[in-house]
Amino acid sequence: MAKRPASSNGHGDMPLERGGKPETLEEAPLLDERLFFPQQTVKPTSQTTRSAPIAKSAPANVEAHYHGHRERLRNRYRDGGDAALADYEILELLLFRLIPRRDTKPIAKALLTRFGTLGGVFGAPVGLLTEVSGVGDAVALDLKLVASVAQRMLKSELTGKPVLSSWKSLIDYCHAAMAHEAREQFRLLFLDKRNALIADEVQGFGTIDHTPVYPREVVKRALELSASAVILVHNHPSGDPTPSRADIDMTKTIIDTAKPLGITVHDHVIIGKNGHVSFRALRLI
Template identity: 50%
Template sequence: MNSLPPKPKDKVHTGTGHRARLRERLLHGANDALLDHELIEYLLMLAIPRRDTKPLAKRLIDEFGGLAGVLSAPSDSLLAVKGMGKTSAAALKIAQLSALRLIQEPVKEQPILSGWAALLDYLRADMAHLTIERVRVLFLNSKNMLIRDEHIGDGSVDQAAIYTRQVIKRALDLGAVSLILVHNHPSGNPSPSKQDIAITREIAEAGRRLGISVHDHVIIGKEGHVSLRSKGLI
């Protein structure tokens, strides 16, 4: 009896020389020693040691539009790509988490308002490539040090709910004296909507009555960021 033909898959890897060259470039080269798809390839190689991971790396780059898109992609989306499994998805997510922890350190170690550039770098890395709208609030103490960076909700592709009562109550619970609102626009365009402006002013007014200041509302997108404070909208 003839057996069924094997399902198509990425070919078994036999190019140990190629992997050795990647490793040497990684260990001894500059920051740009590896191309974006080679970075993904090397991460996948560690998770799938017996397979040629270059085709899968290029497939992921094409699917998510680049390195940042791959690392920021939700686990479910990664697993939906042909050739990906839980181990390979976890390899990509640990790389993303490590990068975020690295750039988060300056945010934790100095007053937020004096480390604004570091904060924006962190927020862009974490939120610019999300495919859903996410809302977070940075709660600060009297020295403008970060008490808590809290994810308070997700929305659809074009909107996320920010509840004034929820934000102010959480600030009171944490003993925060000020806060910064942050959300992303999956469209890539960070320009504020009328709703963004209205809810910011509503939260600012509610906080003012209780001695809680809203320093800013920052909107993040692939095309950049917008500060409602710098636009004179708060």
């Protein structure tokens, strides 16, 4: 029988009580298999006595049950693709890798309950992800890594292509990158004479409902990059992409500053959780 391993932080952390005392394996959920090594021992301390309970592995029937469940879920995904699985099952399937020896269904459901959608889960900051029981820093960082891969994949669809003729790809990328940000973010997409993307830069972050924007800095950066056009993008953390009076006035100021220098503002896009607004489509440009 394995002795109780020392508690640690990261993938599959053993649950800790508020006082920092690790639970026994009999009290805790199923262990992360990366912590379960029979040769690992715990050095005696003043709190360790011979009467302390000996750690035991999960009952064979319980272990067989969740291993069987995982195999069935993998088979469903292999045979039917993502359409064969609910959102929580897709997330559960990913968590299999991140938390190998624990029932991850409750964690997947808790993440979706907290953040609403898969986009909300992957867009959430690490600090909020770790507030969900069962999600440690390492798991949260792995979830953010998946989000980064998705964003780069979407951005790759824009590289070297005329952005104005790849509008859906542009919106998909901006939505993935910005829709679930907790603060306003102001992003600049700089274009060359063919309207191909040459730079994608975040100029600044603001509060939940305001980002300071400096028109001269926008134009200065466009000149440094030899950009002939720019698309302005920012998000509304409230979820409603409707432009405010301040958004409209700021856009006009940037246009008036850029135009004499031969720089065109093609559009200003506002991203919300469930949609977007184009100033050009609204005839505000």
